[in-house]
Amino acid sequence: EAQVTQNPRYLITVTGKKLTVTCSQNMNHEYMSWYRQDPGLGLRQIYYSMNVEVTDKGDVPEGYKVSRKEKRNFPLILESPSPNQTSLYFCASSARDRVYNEQFFGPGTRLTVL
Amino acid sequence: LAKTTQPISMDSYEGQEVNITCSHNNIATNDYITWYQQFPSQGPRFIIQGYKTKVTNEVASLFIPADRKSSTLSLPRVSLSDTAVYYCLEVGSGAGSYQLTFGKGTKLSVIP
Numbered sequence: 001e002a003q004v005t006q007n008p009r010y011l012i013t014v015t016g017k018k019l020t021v022t023c024s025q026n027m028n029h030e031y032m033s034w035y036r037q038d039p040g041l042g043l044r045q046i047y048y049s050m051n052v053e054v055t056d057k058g059d060v061p062e063g064y065k066v067s068r069k070e071k072r073n074f075p076l077i078l079e080s081p082s083p084n085q086t087s088l089y090f091c092a093s094s095a096r097d098r099v100y101n102e103q104f105f106g107p108g109t110r111l112t113v114l
Numbered sequence: 115l116a117k118t119t120q121p122i123s124m125d126s127y128e129g130q131e132v133n134i135t136c137s138h139n140n141i142a143t144n145d146y147i148t149w150y151q152q153f154p155s156q157g158p159r160f161i162i163q164g165y166k167t168k169v170t171n172e173v174a175s176l177f178i179p180a181d182r183k184s185s186t187l188s189l190p191r192v193s194l195s196d197t198a199v200y201y202c203l204e205v206g207s208g209a210g211s212y213q214l215t216f217g218k219g220t221k222l223s224v225i226p
Contacts, residue, residue: 004157033214042201043158043216058213090157103150103214105157 002027004106006091012112013081021076021109023091029104031094032074033058034066036087037108043090049074081113117141118202123221132189134220136202139183145204147178147185152199152219161200162187189222197224 004025013019025032033048035058045058049068063085065077074093078085091106119137126132138147146165150158162169164176164185175188189196199219 035216040218042218045214045216048213056213059215088155092157102160102163103158105159108155108157 002104004091004093004104006089006106006109008109009107010110012114014114015082016080019078019081019111021078021089021091021111023074023076023106024072025074025091025093025104026072027093027095027104028071029093029095030071032068033092033103034064034074034076035090035092036060036085037090038087046076046089081111083113085111086113087111117204117215118217120200120202120217120220122218123223125223125225126192127225128193129191132192132196132222134187134189134200134202134222136185136187137183138185138202138204141182141204142206144207146207147176147182148203148205149174149176149185149187150201150203150216152201153197158201158216163205192222192224194224194226196222198222 007022030051034046035043037043044060046064047058047066049055052068052071055066068074089109092103094103146163148163149161151161152158162174162176164178166178169176177186199221201216201219
């Protein structure tokens with residue numbers, strides 16, 4: 001089944017404790033991205049990647065890091081999480097030449113930073 | 115900053131046709147207009163996309179006038195399961211157009 005998976009689905013952590021949220025897709029997509037969603041603000045793009053080893057900032061990259069060492073994986077790293085990063089996070093992917101057509105989203109990761 | 119403007123919320127009764135309009139005041143020539151649907155606690159799902167005139171699929175229709183300054187998503191005969199947030203996006207098709215900007219969306223509530 002074609003899908004985007006994220007792990008963990010739920011995470012409660014404390015301020016300053018490094019964490020990684022994994023994202024993996026099995027559709028051989030070149031384009032992947034991360035979003036955060038907060039009440040009243042809609043989805044905001046954090047980072048995106050057009051291919052292996054190619055990443056770029058979205059609208060809200062502060063406090064986050066990403067890496068794209070393999071085509072299928074695009075982990076989101078919070079080196080020193082803070083409470084304002086409490087949010088619902090979504091990973092998405094699409095074929096590079098169809099990025100304007102359809103994004104496939106993962107199920108989401110709900111992160112709480114205490 | 116969102117490029118588009120759409121109503122914050124709409125209510126509709128079951129069985130009615132629902133039209134959600136989005137403003138695209140500064141849409142670029144190579145941008146496509148794309149609509150996504152999001153249910154609570156789920157990731158958005160692609161519904162429909164168009165460039166100009168009318169596009170129809172098994173889920174919805176999309177109307178885009180000649181000046182492309184607006185778009186209208188039409189959902190025929192809505193049911194309770196259509197209660198969701200609907201987002202309109204302008205998505206570039208040219209080289210280097212890989213950043214997507216979502217607005218706040220329109221929360222559609224379908225009433226029995």
